[in-house]
Amino acid sequence: MPLERPGDALRVVITAPLLLEVQDLVTRYPVPRGIVGALARRPKEVAHAVEGVSFTVGAGEMLALVGESGCGKTTTAQTVMRLVDPVSGTVRFRGEDITHLRHRELRPLRRRMQLIYQDPYDSLDPRFRVRQTVEEPLLVHHLGSSHERSERVTRALERAGLAPADLFLDRFPHELSGGQRQRVAIATALVLEPELLVADEPVSMLDVSVRAEILTLLDSLRRSGLGILMITHDLSTAARFADRIAVMYLGRIVEEGPAQAVVQDPRHPYTRALITVVPKRDPRDRTTPEILKGEAPNPVHVPTGCRFHPRCPEVASGRARERGMEERCRGEDPMLRELAAGHEAACHLA
């Protein structure tokens, strides 16, 4: 059943430029050859981390980028944040092309888009009190008087669910639980009052019992109008908390659509397989997982045709051949096509 969100009605009204628009983004990394490789003049190789990715994130919307490690979801996020430079494609923020902005020009923008890291045990300085950690971004950006800064720190902490803030201001990270640390990390992002949050696996290092509270916090921030790009490998989390899901495979989005539509009615064979292997919470829902053989291929040597065809159950089972499509699967790279309202998949058979 589709979830009803209070933000739904609101979103239709917004006609301002979208918060984030990413178009045909391509990011590649050189693969080190090593000295022997260089002397032997082995060809320079590149890892095709992101190969033509397009998506948008609106204000008050959460998009989940889902995929296995190595699919390019983190590189996508890093490119959007301009931490890594793309080879081609554009990133627009509030309608402004930021793809080629120089470092100095990027600074005011960085305040408006903030990153939340995976591990709150790593991302907080153990020698900094909560107050200092949360204040740091304001100092970096030369914002506010000392009094204003302290007010903003309090406000950010309380917005991140650490209320009353006085209770936490003078603590060190080791005096906080995992969930509280992640809230401090979120407060540190919120203190600059950003419009977009990029959360890279925000709960994967946390205990089960506190994951929900962090996800609920992100959900309430989304409701308050923030755009959130969440990177996750956990489809269950994405299904429950995101408005839309984009499934990535080997540098491409292979399926994208409203979260419930993607989970209930997956159109790409990769998404279908992923859904069958997600362990269901209910023991009565034991389904036979459709386990793909092997692992995702190396992004240095992307298969020709459909990048998924060597592992595709439709090709392996002969169903693609029965439909006379096998040649196309092997030879032609499928593009995303809209199959239902706002629901796209890149598969010749869909």
Next chain:
Amino acid sequence: MNGSGPLLEVQGLHVWFDLAGGRELHAVQGIDFDLGPGERMGLVGESGCGKTTAILAIMGLLPPSASAAGHVLLNGMDMYEAGEDSVRPHRWRDIAMVFQGAMNAFNPVRRIVDQIVEPMELHEIAEGRAARVRAGDLLELVGISARQASRYPHEFSGGMRQRAAIAMALACGPKVLLADEPTTALDVMIQAQVLELLTGLTRELGLSLILVTHDLPIVAQTCDRAAVMYAGKIVESGPTEDLFHTPRHPYTRLLFSATPDLYGRGEVISIPGTPPRLDREVLGCAFAPRCDMAFEPCPSVVPRTLPVAPGHGARCHLNDPAMRSAS
């Protein structure tokens, strides 16, 4: 099970860690369970609940700063009757373990095959050529081509290393396999491959499995029975379906509702508060401060495990009519 009694019995297992200043941390506070042949049991709990410590104790692999008490019976024989001397012949031979984080289970500078052969030679299961052939067979069993046996650990991906770690645990033909978070660092697809492998081994080799995890859905999908640990104690155990559908301990119920489900049914709610420190004595029920149903006796009286259905027990005053009527 099949009338022959349990394969592994754990009775009153306690583990203490020595802390600085003469203090002690009571990590495992008297746990009991049985495991039948071919049975798959999930041991579930949050980090710090003592689940890993408990299985390390069963393996006799606790660090020197720890001391243990209780009984671990294998086919009715106490493995710890004479301490380390009586457990050594059983370790790896009868009971083996797959460690958390397959990355660290191997010596990086030795070939995979040599590392699988080592326990066989140590326990005189096989030697030389025969041992290498057996190592190859074991790798094939876990889905790795025997031709890759002489590779080094870094040449394997995370999923393959975890499979190789399982092959190594199987080297001496154990009857019980203890797997500590065997899929935590792996992607969902690889996780599914490893879980399918473990389930297949219990079916084909009649191996018994204890799967230690913090992930309820993994237990829901792979185990016959589950035991939920909290603050060093098993607070509820029973057949997976009963436990997940009619939990009789509030912690089990809350843990369940804190876990998002793919099909998004029901609200996802986290459990407020944190587990108690185990370096001081916990009065009453350890979960009482976080419990949404705590009543009069909970903060002061330690609950006992009471049977609530066939094979299903819970350590909660709510199941005790005497407690309920008294308050």
